[in-house]
Amino acid sequence: xxxxxxxxxxxxxxxxxxxxxxxxxxxxxxxxxxxxxxxxxxxxxxxxxxxxxxxxxxxxxxxxxxxxxxxxxxxxxxxxxxxxxxxxxxxxxxxxxxxxxxxxxxxxxxxxxxxxxxxxxxxxxxxxxxxxxxxxxxxxxxxxxxxxxxxxxxxxxxxxxxxxxxxxxxxxxxxxxxxxxxxxxxxxxxxxxxxxxxxxxxxxxxxxxxxxxxxxxxxxxxxxxxxxxxxxxxxxxxxxxxxxxxxxxxxxxxxxxxxxxxxxxxxxxxxxxxxxxxxxxxxxxxxxxxxxxxxxxxxxxxxxxxxxxxxxxxxxxxxxxxxxxxxxxxxxxxxxxxxxxxxxxxxxxxxxxxxxxxxxxxxxxxxxxxxxxxxxxxxxxxxxxxxxxxxxxxxxxxxxxxxxxxxxxxxxxxxxxxxxxxxxxxxxxxxxxxxxxxxxxxxxxxxxxxxxxxxxxxxxxxxxxxxxxxxxxxxxxxxxxxxxxxxxxxxxxxxxxxxxxxxxxxxxx
Amino acid sequence: xxxxxxxxxxxxxxxxxxxxxxxxxxxxxxxxxxxxxxxxxxxxxxxxxxxxxxxxxxxxxxxxxxxxxxxxxxxxxxxxxxxxxxxxxxxxxxxxxxxxxxxxxxxxxxxxxxxxxxxxxxxxxxxxxxxxxxxxxxxxxxxxxxxxx
Numbered sequence: 001x002x003x004x005x006x007x008x009x010x011x012x013x014x015x016x017x018x019x020x021x022x023x024x025x026x027x028x029x030x031x032x033x034x035x036x037x038x039x040x041x042x043x044x045x046x047x048x049x050x051x052x053x054x055x056x057x058x059x060x061x062x063x064x065x066x067x068x069x070x071x072x073x074x075x076x077x078x079x080x081x082x083x084x085x086x087x088x089x090x091x092x093x094x095x096x097x098x099x100x101x102x103x104x105x106x107x108x109x110x111x112x113x114x115x116x117x118x119x120x121x122x123x124x125x126x127x128x129x130x131x132x133x134x135x136x137x138x139x140x141x142x143x144x145x146x147x148x149x150x151x152x153x154x155x156x157x158x159x160x161x162x163x164x165x166x167x168x169x170x171x172x173x174x175x176x177x178x179x180x181x182x183x184x185x186x187x188x189x190x191x192x193x194x195x196x197x198x199x200x201x202x203x204x205x206x207x208x209x210x211x212x213x214x215x216x217x218x219x220x221x222x223x224x225x226x227x228x229x230x231x232x233x234x235x236x237x238x239x240x241x242x243x244x245x246x247x248x249x250x251x252x253x254x255x256x257x258x259x260x261x262x263x264x265x266x267x268x269x270x271x272x273x274x275x276x277x278x279x280x281x282x283x284x285x286x287x288x289x290x291x292x293x294x295x296x297x298x299x300x301x302x303x304x305x306x307x308x309x310x311x312x313x314x315x316x317x318x319x320x321x322x323x324x325x326x327x328x329x330x331x332x333x334x335x336x337x338x339x340x341x342x343x344x345x346x347x348x349x350x351x352x353x354x355x356x357x358x359x360x361x362x363x364x365x366x367x368x369x370x371x372x373x374x375x376x377x378x379x380x381x382x383x384x385x386x387x388x389x390x391x392x393x394x395x396x397x398x399x400x401x402x403x404x405x406x407x408x409x410x411x412x413x414x415x416x417x418x419x420x421x422x423x424x425x426x427x428x429x430x431x432x433x434x435x436x437x438x439x440x441x442x443x444x445x446x447x448x449x450x451x452x453x454x455x456x457x458x459x460x461x462x463x464x465x466x467x468x469x470x471x472x473x474x475x476x477x478x479x480x481x482x483x484x485x486x487x488x489x490x491x492x493x494x495x496x497x498x499x500x501x502x503x504x505x506x507x508x509x
Numbered sequence: 510x511x512x513x514x515x516x517x518x519x520x521x522x523x524x525x526x527x528x529x530x531x532x533x534x535x536x537x538x539x540x541x542x543x544x545x546x547x548x549x550x551x552x553x554x555x556x557x558x559x560x561x562x563x564x565x566x567x568x569x570x571x572x573x574x575x576x577x578x579x580x581x582x583x584x585x586x587x588x589x590x591x592x593x594x595x596x597x598x599x600x601x602x603x604x605x606x607x608x609x610x611x612x613x614x615x616x617x618x619x620x621x622x623x624x625x626x627x628x629x630x631x632x633x634x635x636x637x638x639x640x641x642x643x644x645x646x647x648x649x650x651x652x653x654x655x656x657x658x
Contacts, residue, residue, distance in 0.1 A: 064610075157638070160636040
């Protein structure tokens with residue numbers, strides 16, 4: 001029997017997964033999108049609610065200028081065209097945490113369209129092999145957030161907190177240009193860094209400031225896209241990768257077993273690591289979009305279109321915002337690589353932790369050590385210490401000043417790098433001692449006395465007859481063992497280069 | 510006094526006939542509210558009914574409810590009678606106005622007690638709502654009801 005007969009052709013063709021993302025980013029602003037109530041995470045329930053947010057009759061929306069500027073800034077950073085005229089619409093759905101029964105959004109003409117986002121990811125988990133990919137941004141729209149529901153299953157009731165109701169959101173819609181969880185995760189991470197750099201959103205996923213929905217489908221090459229599912233409830237980047245990969249695998253298995261994919265909304269269960277259908281969102285939703293009658297079109301200006309005698313408080317000037325955009329993460333990375341001669345992958349690590357790049361630059365400024373060497377101390381020692389104790393860079397007990405001080409001792413050959421590591425461990429305790437004090441107290445300084453060092457070397461040579469024989473018969477590699485023994489003997493307080501010289505000299509005698 | 514005279518003055522001016530000629534509104538009503546409407550009637554199927562109930566959380570489950578819905582559709586259908594050929598659509602009478610932009614200052618909130626006065630039920634500082642959307646009977650059950658009515 002031939003292979004083609006044993007397996008239908010379809011199951012032999014590879015599946016092509018297609019992933020698109022819809023990302024809601026809460027705008028970082030003092031007050032809400034259409035009302036003057038405060039935006040704050042974890043405030044007492046219903047304390048940040050105006051009559052408009054609770055949708056009491058007779059209230060009207062008044063647009064927050066800061067939210068418009070944040071969306072324009074984000075649009076420009078994502079290479080979008082900014083629509084000089086955008087429109088607001090009502091999207092209707094019935095839910096207890098949406099008191100008006102509709103959300104004000106931008107369905108027909110959003111504030112920004114047709115952008116792109118470049119992101120990098122490493123191949124086979126190797127930091128040294130990075131590829132850059134691009135995902136198209138379909139649009140960015142301004143819209144209101146909903147309130148929060150707390151479900152009390154035992155008493156069969158839902159508690160409603162409207163503090164979040166009406167907070168400004170930017171919905172970033174990405175085209176389905178990704179094909180796996182890792183790509184989706186890398187794209188979202190880059191977007192998160194961009195938003196945080198701009199300050200347009202704090203984008204902390206754990207606080208719901210950045211929420212991701214993933215649209216996933218699979219098809220055979222050359223065929224139209226398959227039926228897609230939407231995965232919601234993804235609240236970390238790691239879970240995003242897991243949820244997308246799980247959903248791709250589930251769809252492939254379902255189709256290969258002769259099943260069909262339903263166009264449904266699924267939720268990611270982080271405990272079980274799988275996606276499950278969402279009960280209350282079943283069936284096709286009819287959002288009954290209609291133009292928002294209470295808000296005229298939003299008009300933005302540029303240098304050319306700006307009318308002469310217009311109240312500047314009523315003007316959002318695209319060109320003005322463009323000029324003031326900060327360096328984006330990709331530009332910052334390129335600058336770090338160029339200025340300090342560090343590896344590209346190290347620039348990624350530096351930007352991946354909030355404040356780490358600044359910490360690195362501060363250390364470089366205060367030490368004579370070459371930046372290329374400083375980066376090793378930052379990434380291998382400082383960062384791993386921080387990770388071990390789950391601390392942020394800002395919480396580091398070792399300041400950039402202290403680390404620079406320590407590295408200077410190393411540069412001046414006052415201590416060995418082994419000793420420097422011991423000093424760093426002491427500094428970590430945060431007892432307020434300087435590196436020099438610790439070196440003196442723990443007697444970690446390099447043995448400066450040539451005679452003392454020679455005596456120690458001689459003692460090691462006398463004890464290791466076999467090794468000495470091996471070296472003398474030509475096996476130079478064994479010399480490293482002797483150097484190691486001297487280091488141990490001196491508790492890391494000897495200069496390895498010097499020790500090698502002494503040993504070589506003594507052995508050739 | 511001045512305003513009143515102005516008003517009277519305006520009323521005295523005859524309306525130019527040009528506007529009436531161009532009007533898209535037919536001069537005579539095509540049908541009266543309550544009469545059976547000429548042209549195709551929107552049929553309310555059990556499926557449409559189910560979807561509407563789900564969306565609006567309104568119960569149509571009696572003959573009166575269905576009749577009320579059909580009347581509402583007939584009423585709204587009058588809009589189709591208006592000839593809008595060549596008329597540019599508009600979203601709102603405000604659409605050529607400036608959209609006022611507010612400074613990002615906190616000026617409202619902190620009125621939990623006052624807000625919760627409107628709540629029928631509350632727990633601590635929370636509004637209390639039913640658990641999720643009210644579950645409705647499946648479409649099949651409604652079909653038997655519709656056939657029965």
